[in-house]
Amino acid sequence: MPKLTVDGIEVEVEDGATVLQACEEAGAEIPRFCYHERLSIAGNCRMCLVDMERAPKPVASCAMPAGDGMVISTKSERVKKAREGVMEFLLVNHPLDCPICDQGGECDLQDQAMGYGHDASRYSENKRAVSEKHMGPLIKTVMARCIHCTRCVRFSTEVAGVADLGAIGRGEGVEITTYLEKTLASELSANVIDLCPVGALTSRPYAFVARPWELNKVESIDVSDAMGANIRIDARGNQVLRVLPRLNEDINEEWISDKARYAIDGLRRQRLDKPYLRGTDGRLHPARWDDAFAAIAGQMKKTKADKMAAIAGDQIDAEAMFALKSLFEKLGSPHIDCRQDGAKLTAKNRASYIFNTTIAGIDEADAIVIIGSNPRIEAPVMNARIRRLYLNKQVPIAHIGPELDLTYPVEHLGDDLAVLETLASGKHPLAKQLKKAKKPMIIVGMGALRRADGGAVMALCHQLADATGMVNADWNGFNVLHHAAARVAGLDLGLVPGKGGKDVQGILSASSKGEMDFVWLLGADELDTDLLAKPFVVYQGHHGDKGAQCADVVLPGAAWAEKDGLYVNFEGRVQMARRAAFPPGDAREDWAILRAFSETINKTLSFDSLSELRDEMVAAAPVFATLDEIQPAKWSKFGRAAKLKSEPVEAGLDEFYMTSAISRASETMAECYQATLAGKSAIAAE
Amino acid sequence: MSIQTLIAEDQPEHFAFDKESEKEIKKAISKYPEGRQASAVKSLLYIAQKQNDNWIPVKAIEEIAKRLEMAEMRVLEVASFYSMFNLKPVGKYYLQACGTTPCMLRGSDDVMRCIKDKLNISSGETSACGKFSLLEVECLGACVNAPILQVNDDFYEDLDYQATKELLEALEADNQPAIGSVMGRQGSEAEGGATTLKAAKRSGKKT
Numbered sequence: 001m002p003k004l005t006v007d008g009i010e011v012e013v014e015d016g017a018t019v020l021q022a023c024e025e026a027g028a029e030i031p032r033f034c035y036h037e038r039l040s041i042a043g044n045c046r047m048c049l050v051d052m053e054r055a056p057k058p059v060a061s062c063a064m065p066a067g068d069g070m071v072i073s074t075k076s077e078r079v080k081k082a083r084e085g086v087m088e089f090l091l092v093n094h095p096l097d098c099p100i101c102d103q104g105g106e107c108d109l110q111d112q113a114m115g116y117g118h119d120a121s122r123y124s125e126n127k128r129a130v131s132e133k134h135m136g137p138l139i140k141t142v143m144a145r146c147i148h149c150t151r152c153v154r155f156s157t158e159v160a161g162v163a164d165l166g167a168i169g170r171g172e173g174v175e176i177t178t179y180l181e182k183t184l185a186s187e188l189s190a191n192v193i194d195l196c197p198v199g200a201l202t203s204r205p206y207a208f209v210a211r212p213w214e215l216n217k218v219e220s221i222d223v224s225d226a227m228g229a230n231i232r233i234d235a236r237g238n239q240v241l242r243v244l245p246r247l248n249e250d251i252n253e254e255w256i257s258d259k260a261r262y263a264i265d266g267l268r269r270q271r272l273d274k275p276y277l278r279g280t281d282g283r284l285h286p287a288r289w290d291d292a293f294a295a296i297a298g299q300m301k302k303t304k305a306d307k308m309a310a311i312a313g314d315q316i317d318a319e320a321m322f323a324l325k326s327l328f329e330k331l332g333s334p335h336i337d338c339r340q341d342g343a344k345l346t347a348k349n350r351a352s353y354i355f356n357t358t359i360a361g362i363d364e365a366d367a368i369v370i371i372g373s374n375p376r377i378e379a380p381v382m383n384a385r386i387r388r389l390y391l392n393k394q395v396p397i398a399h400i401g402p403e404l405d406l407t408y409p410v411e412h413l414g415d416d417l418a419v420l421e422t423l424a425s426g427k428h429p430l431a432k433q434l435k436k437a438k439k440p441m442i443i444v445g446m447g448a449l450r451r452a453d454g455g456a457v458m459a460l461c462h463q464l465a466d467a468t469g470m471v472n473a474d475w476n477g478f479n480v481l482h483h484a485a486a487r488v489a490g491l492d493l494g495l496v497p498g499k500g501g502k503d504v505q506g507i508l509s510a511s512s513k514g515e516m517d518f519v520w521l522l523g524a525d526e527l528d529t530d531l532l533a534k535p536f537v538v539y540q541g542h543h544g545d546k547g548a549q550c551a552d553v554v555l556p557g558a559a560w561a562e563k564d565g566l567y568v569n570f571e572g573r574v575q576m577a578r579r580a581a582f583p584p585g586d587a588r589e590d591w592a593i594l595r596a597f598s599e600t601i602n603k604t605l606s607f608d609s610l611s612e613l614r615d616e617m618v619a620a621a622p623v624f625a626t627l628d629e630i631q632p633a634k635w636s637k638f639g640r641a642a643k644l645k646s647e648p649v650e651a652g653l654d655e656f657y658m659t660s661a662i663s664r665a666s667e668t669m670a671e672c673y674q675a676t677l678a679g680k681s682a683i684a685a686e
Numbered sequence: 687m688s689i690q691t692l693i694a695e696d697q698p699e700h701f702a703f704d705k706e707s708e709k710e711i712k713k714a715i716s717k718y719p720e721g722r723q724a725s726a727v728k729s730l731l732y733i734a735q736k737q738n739d740n741w742i743p744v745k746a747i748e749e750i751a752k753r754l755e756m757a758e759m760r761v762l763e764v765a766s767f768y769s770m771f772n773l774k775p776v777g778k779y780y781l782q783a784c785g786t787t788p789c790m791l792r793g794s795d796d797v798m799r800c801i802k803d804k805l806n807i808s809s810g811e812t813s814a815c816g817k818f819s820l821l822e823v824e825c826l827g828a829c830v831n832a833p834i835l836q837v838n839d840d841f842y843e844d845l846d847y848q849a850t851k852e853l854l855e856a857l858e859a860d861n862q863p864a865i866g867s868v869m870g871r872q873g874s875e876a877e878g879g880a881t882t883l884k885a886a887k888r889s890g891k892k893t
């Protein structure tokens with residue numbers, strides 16, 4: 001471990017650290033544009049120059065390995081002058097358009113020019129003009145502002161695994177562009193906007209919308225997938241304007257997916273802002289809360305508890321699900337379910353439905369088998385972690401399911417689950433590799449678990465995990481990859497059919513046969529609603545999506561950004577999403593709606609406030625007691641051995657952009673969807 | 687330089703290396719160790735350009751990317767970095783005029799002016815007849831015989847306005863004159879013939 005002196009302070013840094021990292025260790029701030037902790041070192045902006053003893057010139061600290069006995073000065077007159085020189089050259093061709101630049105106020109170049117810039121330019125020549133580049137519906141380019149730090153190029157090549165960005169030309173003529181100006185085809189593409197230190201790459205949907213200092217910033221959790229990325233929601237007044245990633249080394253590091261970032265314009269469209277009642281003319285008419293409640297209560301009075309069912313959707317907070325479950329327990333109905341897609345998961349054994357390895361644990365794995373999942377669209381940020389694992393250690397990665405481009409090479413074992421049997425019995429050549437591996441892991445997606453033989457898949461995975469030694473005292477390699485943000489919390493709370501209760505398929509088929517008279521949909525839209533024509537349907541949710549269209553009574557709820565709510569990510573980590581805006585019109589928080597309604601049918605729920613609800617919830621499900629931490633789950637038996645069906649296994653999701661009521665209402669997501677369709681048909685046409 | 691101005695508007699639908707190119711490609715790739723075949727990218731671009739009338743179509747870039755297991759963008763970056771690679775069609779005679787200091791001092795401006803007068807093209811343009819393209823380049827490495835005009839693979843040296851005019855007229859008639867110094871000097875010997883060592887005999891004895 002080299003020891004060096006920075007501005008008179010002695011520091012010891014790890015082997016392989018750079019001088020820049022050593023300077024930061026010593027508390028010296030080093031200005032930089034091209035250097036980024038999570039990307040490879042480019043060393044091309046020269047802003048991080050420092051003085052090194054016995055060196056003839058200032059050195060670029062980001063590209064200089066820290067050596068024993070180095071004496072570094074970051075504050076000398078020469079350093080200041082050198083950096084001022086670099087800044088002056090950077091500004092030769094940088095337009096002075098800060099007043100109309102969206103990066104203004106949060107621009108690295110602007111900030112650092114305050115420290116190292118001159119008050120006036122010495123150049124009278126014309127500045128370089130660069131044409132705008134097309135990069136798709138999310139990224140707006142003003143390439144004349146580009147300072148060629150190549151962060152975006154390195155991000156897309158290294159992290160996103162889509163090497164479409166590059167720099168063409170040379171010298172003063174260098175320009176950053178995508179290959180032939182096609183759309184940047186990555187689910188993580190918009191992270192280049194955060195990486196861009198200037199205003200060259202800015203957010204297209206957010207263009208000219210707001211200045212950073214006008215925004216209220218709320219630290220929250222993303223629910224567009226089940227990873228629970230930490231985000232910051234920026235709102236002005238009652239409008240959610242943008243979402244940015246928040247650093248969390250254990251989950252999303254500092255990236256978020258494009259859907260997490262841009263589906264928010266869906267919060268402004270197709271919203272349910274007042275209760276609706278279906279009239280005798282078959283249309284939904286606006287109503288008062290009292291009338292809506294009375295209509296539901298009237299129907300409930302006529303219905304036996306055994307003919308009532310409830311289904312919770314994929315983006316519902318734990319509190320609302322708990323309130324729904326409490327209500328149906330009071331009613332005496334066992335027909336309740338949170339597994340809209342029919343995943344054969346049980347609530348009994350926590351290890352059977354969470355991502356036991358944890359996301360950070362992926363970094364240690366040395367062999368991976370992915371079954372019936374497309375992590376690239378089901379959890380894009382986690383997929384980038386698997387890609388990094390592959391780049392660092394070239395671990396073997398196998399995949400059972402349709403052929404996919406996961407941004408890293410995989411051994412494709414076909415889409416027949418029979419191969420899982422040969423793997424579990426040790427007959428497959430890969431089984432030996434898994435056995436030899438110290439930290440192997442399997443990732444099972446909903447594509448494999450929502451099948452009728454999902455129980456058998458679970459049993460086989462258990463067998464495979466045991467046979468290859470995937471589970472021991474300090475490693476659990478069995479992982480379920482969810483893509484519904486509410487699913488793990490739902491299972492933790494036991495939103496599964498009670499004794500003699502029907503699951504989602506059972507409820508739907510009973511409804512179509514007329515054996516179910518009352519169905520309560522709590523934000524459940526990913527269902528075949530045609531089957532719900534006969535029963536009386538209550539839809540409680542925030543968007544006029546599929547569920548609301550088949551409902552007899554619509555109760556307007558708050559979306560995830562409009563309430564404080566607990567979510568459990570697929571690792572089993574409880575996190576709190578916070579309110580950034582208020583729900584529109586008469587819409588209310590979901591738990592409060594359920595609480596208020598319970599009173600009208602004289603089955604009053606026992607909590608009067610969110611904190612009382614949470615106390616009860618923690619008593620019922622103790623995992624909710626600790627925020628932000630994962631409780632390791634005990635490994636025990638699960639699954640039910642049975643014969644596998646011979647149909648091919650699918651991925652959990654086959655489309656990234658439009659997967660929930662919010663993202664389906666989003667114009668930006670629709671544009672992205674169209675752009676990928678256009679990209680796909682262009683490839684098909686070739 | 688946006689992509690539209692960088693590459694040709696009319697692109698061929700297909701590109702395939704011919705037999706001769708395939709042989710050269712094999713040789714170029716074999717120079718590098720296993721797994722480092724991307725190092726042959728410049729050779730392959732050059733081979734593609736030679737085969738395809740001195741310019742590289744997009745399909746060739748994609749073919750090269752496929753063969754060397756590189757991203758298409760990486761190949762385009764290399765192709766756009768070097769001025770020696772043409773991403774647009776050029777005339778039958780591709781003129782590269784050196785404008786670096788020694789050539790400039792020896793009259794490269796006259797050469798350039800002659801080309802402008804005769805063909806009405808500036809650097810980066812192709813003549814109306816489609817036969818000539820011009821690019822002003824940096825040092826061609828033959829400063830002793832400056833100024834230089836490179837025509838495809840050959841050097842014409844010691845040019846002036848008149849000599850350039852004659853050269854262009856000859857080329858126009860597809861009657862390519864002898865390459866080298868237009869004033870007829872050998873290699874880079876002094877103008878007007880040798881002035882020293884005239885008595886030296888080729889006897890190998892010390893003088």
